[in-house]
Amino acid sequence: MGEEASRVVMITGGSRGIGRxxxxxxxxExxxxxxxxxxxxxTAAEETLAVLKSRGIAAESHRVDVSSYPVVTALLNDILDRFGRIxxxxxxxGITRDKILVRMSEEEWDAVIQVNLKSVFNCTQAVLKPMxxxxxxCIVxxxxxxxxxxxxxxxxxxASKAGVLGFTRSVAREVASRAIRVNAVAPGFIETDMTAVLPEKVKESFIEQIPLGRMGHPEDVANAVYWLCSDKAAYLTGQVIHVNGGMYM
Ligand SMILES: NC(=O)c1ccc[n+]([C@@H]2O[C@H](COP(=O)([O-])OP(=O)(O)OC[C@H]3O[C@@H](n4cnc5c(N)ncnc54)[C@H](O)[C@@H]3O)[C@@H](O)[C@H]2O)c1
Known part of the structure; x- marks a missing residue:
């Protein structure tokens, strides 16, 4: 299938921020x-769809909890019925529920692991069969x-985000022989709703730790994700690309 024509692309958390x-x-493309x-x-999903429509793109949006295994299975079955491929x-x-450990509730632990890590298992397993x-x-x-x-x-x-890295490297080994590439992108401090809630002082102290001297834009991360899914990255699998302005080297 020509990459330019019509790849079927699923993006979780696609309503806003980095996903948008x-x-x-x-x-x-x-x-x-x-x-x-x-x-x-x-609201955000409709804005995203409106922009895509104005660019002539066929897009659809589903309000679903991707941490639920049966919900993801049903969505992927529906996509495959209609598109025939992924x-x-x-x-x-992804979500945050920040709290120092001695104050963290079991619910705050479970919610973050479910949404940030279990969803990655759910969606990856569901797309792997057709792939x-x-x-x-390509999975990022x-x-x-x-x-x-x-x-x-x-x-x-x-813990959830380190789990994603171990998962990525393991699955990359399992499916490489079928020409499926599995990679990760590790953003630093990016300007989205997720970081908008942080107090100004905390933001300033983060920016001081960034050699490039600014927060990242969602597009900085999106470009790396897109590149990893292009033929230009055909020889990369099991890798993690850091997009963080030099915050971690
Ligand atoms: N913003 C940053 O600084 C930063 C840094 C490192 C990593 N990340 C990661 O990048 C990803 C995107 O972050 P963002 O800043 O754009 O976040 P955001 O808060 O702007 O958007 C999060 C998206 O995830 C969706 N989502 C949340 N829970 C969901 C669920 N259960 N089922 C389906 N969708 C769900 C939301 O609806 C939304 O579309 C996340 O995985 C985040 O952890 C962000």
Whole structure:
């Protein structure tokens, strides 16, 4: 299948932030986009779809909880029935529930592991069956700089994002012989709703740790995700690309 024509691309957390920027990057090649999100309402998803429509892109959005195995299975079955294939999966949905460990509740631990790590298992397993048959496919999962260096108040989040890296490397080994590539992108400190909630002082102290001297834009991350799913990255699998302005080297 010609890469330019119509790859079927699924992006979780595609309503806003990094997922939205990634959808716009794939829109440039005319991909058929399936976006999933779990926002409280459809406002951001509708904005994203409107922009895609104005660019002539066939896109659809589903409000689904990707941490639920049966929900993901049903969605992927539906996509495969209608499109007959899946070429790219971007595991981007993510949440934070920050708390120092002695104060962290079991619910805060479980929620972050479920959404950030279990969803990656759910979606990856669901797309692998058709990809193995096709003998092609590309999977990119969003990790974080925090997976490598840890972060005060983010024991749950760091564990989930480090889990993504181990998962990526293991699955990459399992499916490489079928020409399926599995990689991760680890962003640093990116300007999205996720970081907008941080107090100004915390933001300033992060920016001081970034050699390039600024927060990243969602597009900085989206470009790396897109590149990993292109033929230019045909010889990369099991890798993690750090997009962090030099925050971690
Ligand atoms: N923003 C950063 O600084 C940063 C840094 C490192 C890693 N990341 C990671 O990049 C990814 C995107 O982050 P962002 O900043 O764009 O976040 P965001 O908060 O702007 O958007 C998160 C997206 O995930 C979706 N989502 C959340 N829970 C879901 C669920 N259960 N099912 C389906 N969708 C769900 C939301 O609906 C939304 O579309 C996340 O995995 C995040 O952990 C972000």
């Amino acid at each position: 920027a990634t959808a716009y990057a794939f829109a440039e 005319g991909a058929r986009l399936v976006l999933a999100h779990y926002d409280p309402d459809e 070429d790219v999966l971007v595991n981007n949905a 193995l048959k096709q003998r092609s496919g 999962s969003l990790s974080s700089v925090v997976a490598e260096r840890g972060n005060f108040g983010q024991g749950n989040y760091a």
